[in-house]
Amino acid sequence: MKKISILGSTGSIGTQTLDIVAHAPELFKVVGLTAGSNVDLLIEQARQFKPAIVCLGTKELADAARLHVPPGTRVVYGEEGLIETASQADADIVVTAIVGSRGLPATLAAINAGKTIGLANKETLVTAGHIVMERAKQRGVAILPIDSEHSAIFQCLNGEKRESIKQITLTASGGSFRDRTREQLEGVSVNEALNHPNWSMGAKITIDSATMVNKGLEVIEAKWLFDVTYDQIDVIIHPESIIHSYVEFSDHSMIAQMGLPDMRVPIQYALTYPDRMATPTNRLSLVEVGKLHFREMDFVRFPLLRLAFDCGRLGGSAPAVFNAANEVAVSRFLSGEINFLDIERVVESAVSRHDVTEINDLQAIAEVDGWARRFAATV
Numbered sequence: 101m102k103k104i105s106i107l108g109s110t111g112s113i114g115t116q117t118l119d120i121v122a123h124a125p126e127l128f129k130v131v132g133l134t135a136g137s138n139v140d141l142l143i144e145q146a147r148q149f150k151p152a153i154v155c156l157g158t159k160e161l162a163d164a165a166r167l168h169v170p171p172g173t174r175v176v177y178g179e180e181g182l183i184e185t186a187s188q189a190d191a192d193i194v195v196t197a198i199v200g201s202r203g204l205p206a207t208l209a210a211i212n213a214g215k216t217i218g219l220a221n222k223e224t225l226v227t228a229g230h231i232v233m234e235r236a237k238q239r240g241v242a243i244l245p246i247d248s249e250h251s252a253i254f255q256c257l258n259g260e261k262r263e264s265i266k267q268i269t270l271t272a273s274g275g276s277f278r279d280r281t282r283e284q285l286e287g288v289s290v291n292e293a294l295n296h297p298n299w300s301m302g303a304k305i306t307i308d309s310a311t312m313v314n315k316g317l318e319v320i321e322a323k324w325l326f327d328v329t330y331d332q333i334d335v336i337i338h339p340e341s342i343i344h345s346y347v348e349f350s351d352h353s354m355i356a357q358m359g360l361p362d363m364r365v366p367i368q369y370a371l372t373y374p375d376r377m378a379t380p381t382n383r384l385s386l387v388e389v390g391k392l393h394f395r396e397m398d399f400v401r402f403p404l405l406r407l408a409f410d411c412g413r414l415g416g417s418a419p420a421v422f423n424a425a426n427e428v429a430v431s432r433f434l435s436g437e438i439n440f441l442d443i444e445r446v447v448e449s450a451v452s453r454h455d456v457t458e459i460n461d462l463q464a465i466a467e468v469d470g471w472a473r474r475f476a477a478t479v
């Protein structure tokens with residue numbers, strides 16, 4: 101039986117992970133859960149799965165939860181509690197499903213503790229890819245991608261040699277506004293932006309899909325996970341989100357991974373790898389789908405994707421600045437403070453104002469991340 105901790109269990113990935121776990125209680129046992137502020141859902145999850153430890157964002161929330169969780173469940177809080185939950189002795193695999201770069205210290209703590217990582221939190225690899233991958237290598241820890249595109253590529257690369265990869269192609273749905281021109285983006289509402297055509301996800305990643313920042317973060321994530329160059333990574337628009345990504349090999353053979361857009365499939369793959377399990381998901385019928393469509397990426401329409409490639413190539417502190425500025429810009433858009441197109445303005449200004457430095461430790465990342473957040477909050 102595999103013992104699982106989920107960081108961010110109350111979110112979109114977290115709840116879908118628990119759905120998989122509930123479907124196969126003979127395969128999995130939940131030992132740790134964390135949330136930021138959704139105390140009610142965390143209590144409900146603790147009652148159902150009876151983990152040894154749960155964590156909330158603050159002491160007040162933890163005190164409130166303590167009265168309602170099962171007797172064997174310890175309640176901790178804050179950054180320290182998160183790190184304790186991420187590294188607790190019992191877990192075999194830690195699913196990182198917190199949103200944003202705030203998930204980084206806990207992910208590193210889990211790696212230090214020798215846990216296999218089921219990686220959903222792409223922002224940690226964007227911010228600190230070389231540190232995370234180096235630490236995982238030193239500790240002999242596997243990082244199993246949950247992000248659908250990276251799970252697809254991981255599956256396509258099964259048994260293949262890295263030297264045989266010619267190109268990795270990430271597919272992008274195009275997001276909520278894929279058929280609109282830039283002029284038609286003036287004044288779009290938060291609700292329109294949150295209306296993703298294919299996937300039901302948390303608010304932040306849904307906005308990132310609409311700006312194509314999600315694909316930019318995924319390009320950097322792919323570079324670190326699969327040890328390829330940026331020239332070997334391509335992005336195309338595939339409106340149906342059926343082909344989750346594909347790899348072209350040196351002999352020009354291509355392998356793609358397909359399925360209906362349902363995150364429970366890549367989640368189960370990370371949880372059961374190298375095995376698979378019967379999931380409670382629908383089957384794909386290519387006959388019913390009939391046709392699949394593909395079009396070239398338009399980097400003028402989606403300038404933040406180009407900027408993500410540029411920041412990835414620059415390396416050092418550039419991706420961390422891109423990411424932190426974007427997190428703040430998205431949060432300002434969601435709260436109604438800025439317009440949709442201002443997200444681009446904020447991220448572009450932060451990146452152009454920043455002098456790229458080398459990044460070798462968490463302290464340096466925290467400083468750069470903090471600077472970008474302060475800058476992006478006011479520009």
Ligand SMILES: NC(=O)C1=CN([C@@H]2O[C@H](COP(=O)(O)OP(=O)(O)OC[C@H]3O[C@@H](n4cnc5c(N)ncnc54)[C@H](OP(=O)(O)O)[C@@H]3O)[C@@H](O)[C@H]2O)C=CC1
Pocket residue numbers: 107108109110111112113114134135136137138139157196197198199200202220221222223246247248299300301302303304305363
């Ligand atoms: N959703 C999806 O389909 C996919 C998501 N991903 C990635 O997975 C990650 C999670 O995404 P998603 O599930 O959509 O996000 P959600 O917003 O749905 O969930 C985020 C989770 O993080 C917790 N959280 C938020 N703020 C804090 C905080 N300050 N301290 C501690 N915990 C916090 C939330 O707790 P609370 O509920 O209490 O706020 C919640 O459990 C992201 O990095 C995303 O890019 C990747 C591929 C697909």
Ligand SMILES: CC(=O)[C@@H](O)[C@H](O)COP(=O)(O)O
Pocket residue numbers: 247248249271272273274275299305308309310314315363
């Ligand atoms: C489900 C998943 O992995 C998301 O990252 C998804 O890819 C978002 O869709 P876009 O292709 O619109 O960014």
Ligand SMILES: [Mn+2]
Pocket residue numbers: 247248249318
């Ligand atoms: Mn994805």
